[in-house]
Amino acid sequence: MESFVHVVIILMLVTTAIAIVRVKDLFAVTMLAGIYGLLSASFFVLMDAHDVAFTEAAVGAGISTLLVLTTLSMTGRFEKASVKPQADYRPVLALVLVTVTGALLIYGTQDMPGFGTADAPVQTHVVPRYLNDSATEIGIPNVVASILASYRGYDTFGEVVVIFTAGIGVLAMVMSNATKMPVVQTALMSDHVVLRIVSKMLIPLIMLFALYVQFHGEYGPGGGFQAGVIFASAFILYAMLFGLTAARNVVNHTLVQLLSALGVLLYGSVGVVAMINGGNFLDYNFLSDDPVAGQMLGILLVELGVGITVASVMIIIFFTFTARSQKEGEAD
């Protein structure tokens, strides 16, 4: 039965992917990509990967649609090719190349152990330690959180820095004077009475839900990445309804930029404190006299750093893009 559901969802995934390739309207593509996100999350749920499903729920189906749409408002809605169809456009070489590469990759998988077999390296290498010892070493129920924030703390640090860099990149490319200029508001959505009141009711709850996700990553699905995205979504909802100026009055742009750096700093500082106490970088055992308490404290702080950085970078990207497209709208 379960495999039947898997097959149906994979079929729908493939159908959606083909539809995405065939449709020329980029807006329709965004919609279908949103559906793709929803489907992948259902699939991850079925595969019991609830942390991944959670991330996909917040990122794939939620904020990425919003960010792509703001991008579309700058770039236009249709692919260039559909405006001027080129008669002699025959991507045969590319097709051959892709087919050959794909075939080689599939051939390559022949040497890999079967999916889910007990003697596969992935099951015998570090997984037994994570599964058997994380409860005593780290002392939190969600093994994924232990791996992400503690055992693999370096990798996660790298990911946070990548997100921070993305924020800096967007600022460097798009900002120019856009963020400094006073944004001239066009029509506001806040005169839409039903939307305004329902959103006003929801925004505090969404923010609190984000914080709940932030602090319960040790017990269930969730953690800094998801929490940051959900928190940013609440802010984006506010900015969409009441305008960029109002949103900037709540937190000004400088503060958000400062916070995005502060998150990375918090993460790094936890590592440095561990070093000062005589351990390795990011070895939380040295944060406290009791190693397990140290792990708890370390994971809590590190996840907080992740959450702060992710939330502020998402807000930066949305604010900058919107400011830019509104400025262009004026120029028209």
Add this chain to the structure above:
Amino acid sequence: MFTAVTIAVLVAMALALFRAYAGPTLYDRILAVNVFGTKTVLLIAIVGFLMGRPEFLDIAMVYALMNFITVIGILRFFEYSSPGKSANSETVKD
């Protein structure tokens, strides 16, 4: 019995998927995405029960909230940043 309901939701999802692809207007697509989102909330809640893992409800809750924000975002994109005349145009003709 959960199985039967899961299948029902999957069928409904497939039909909504078709509407998202077929359009014809953009609003049909937005509607289809919205319906699809509600179905996903249901599917995740049911599957969580099916597998005896009710903590999946947190994921369903995120969907219920994000779905709303996404729809508002799409509408904002249309109502306020581009002229809506194109809304009636049949865009999938290939």
Add this chain to the structure above:
Amino acid sequence: MSIVATYLSWALLVIGGLLCISGSVGLLRFPDFFTRMHAASVTDTLATGMILAGLMLQAPTWIVLAKLIMILVFVLLTGPTAGHALAKAALHSGLKPLLPGKSGVLEADTKPSGGV
């Protein structure tokens, strides 16, 4: 859990599932965006309500029950709001609903409906 609650739960789940399919069939069969919206709201309201209520009756702990109730409240609050916003935006953008004409056959509305 009592037998009554179990049967009630199954009944709710099955009816909810059928309503889910009905809503999507309507989404396919109806002729234009505005009529399809009505089909969509069938799944948004009663189907979601019944399936979630069916699950509530089998909730193993109070926290699961609470979360199911919260999901239902969110869906019932956001569903109609999004639907209303969508319909309003569609009308403002100039999308004309199909209305019965003089001959009783559906045709696009000719009188101006506000907006663009």
Add this chain to the structure above:
Amino acid sequence: MKIQTLSLGVLLVAFWALNSGLFKPLMYGLGTASVLLVLLISSRMKVIDSESQPLNLTKNIPGYYLWLLKELVISNIKVVGTIWRSNLHLQPALVTIKMDHLSEIGKVIYANSISLTPGTVTTEVTDNSITVHALDKSSIAEIESGEMEARVRKLDK
């Protein structure tokens, strides 16, 4: 401190407790901090007011929703019947109905109740009218009869 801030605070604490379900000292601390942070941001956003915390309605709301549930079931049966009919033969309608002044929150409850009932969707709300698209003309007559409006008005007092 405004009464609305207090009620939002209570709501947030309840929301946290129902979601978390963990009652440990650490969680009390984090929960309190989170609720306070959300209250701070919400007040900076100016989203705490009588619109978002309609306290004057709470007393009569349960009765209203029970009535709405009954309406919901009835109209659902009607719409599902239409969906499965072999010959659709739809008679949709788009009508603007005059309405006396309602408070903002009253408008929202009224508009959302109409949208929530399958077969009718509110497309526009203004101070003195409401525009509704209906799957079938008969639903318009039901709204025009004004029962729902009267019930919302009673809530709104």
